[in-house]
Amino acid sequence: MAFPPASHSWLPWWASVGTRPVRPFWPRTRWRLANPPAHPPTLYLTFDDGPTAVATNPILDLLDRYDARATFFVIGHHVEAFPGRMRRIVAAGHAVGNHTFTHVDAWRTASSTLIGEIERTAQAIEAHTGCAAPLVRPPYGHLTPALCRWAKREDAHVVMWDVMPADFQRGASPTSVARFTAAHARPGSIVVLHDNPMTEPVTLGALDAILRWGHARGWRFAALPPSFE
Incomplete structure (x- = not known):
């Protein structure tokens, strides 16, 4: 396991690389998808926290420019506030996932x-x-055994990530987020970014750079499938 240079933030490295040894111990979770050798290298971009009044449409515009598909993990009360943006996400061929109704912390919630x-x-x-x-x-x-049991019972899947470039972190920049993603992405990696007004200046610039980087190298950007069985 390669460690980051001293100048690099520990948060994205730990969330992306440091968690790999413990991932198999969490049932019904997906961190990365298989990428058959005969298929082009595929990256699964995901966006948490939307839809929002500020960030969703620019993200969708960028994805459309590169003919890329992604997955949006949405917050329920944002869905109710911005139904038109939800419909645009689905109409563009992107997948939708569940990110709770009010962004509750499972470690502090019944x-x-x-x-x-x-x-x-x-x-x-x-x-x-x-x-x-x-x-x-x-x-x-924040995973919990109860969430994994519920997912198994309901035939749902808990989706985590293989690459967390921390676009939300203080001091993050479009360049740092894009470079971290390019350095740690593997075929089949699930990458987590954010559809959030607070991260928009960083996320949009990083997304453009990530899409340009992948497009130039023949990578495919796809939405997550509804099932992994």
């Missing part, structure tokens, strides 16, 4: 409350798009 938030968000997604959302990502990546 399991029944967490599951209630997920189910309420699923209802909002279906009401506004007609789509089911069997993919779930807990806010902050």
Whole structure:
């Protein structure tokens, strides 16, 4: 396992590389997808926290420019606030996942409350798009055994990430986020970025650079499938 240089932030490295040894111990979770050798290298870009009034449409415009598909892990009360943006996400061929109704922290929330938030968000997604959302990502990546048991019972999947460039981190820049992604992405990697007004200046510039980098190298940007079986 390669360690980051001293000048590099520990958060993205730890979230991306440091978690790899413990991933197999979390059932019903997906961190990276298989990429058959005969297929072009594929990257799965994901965006947490939307839809939003500020960031969603520019993200969609960039993805469209490169004919790229992605997955949006949405917050239920944002779905209800911006149904038009939800419909645009789905109409453009992107996938949608569940990021709870109010962005609750599973480590500080009763399991029944967490599951209630997920189910309420699923209802909002279906009401506004007609789509089911069997993919779930807990806010902050805070996994719990109860969430994994629920996913198994409901035939859902908890989606984490293989690359976390931390576009939300203080001091992050479009260049640092794009470079970290390019350095750590592997065929089949799931990359987490954010659809969030607070991260928009960093995320949009990084996304443009990541798409240009991948496009020049023959990478494919795809939406996550609804099932991994």
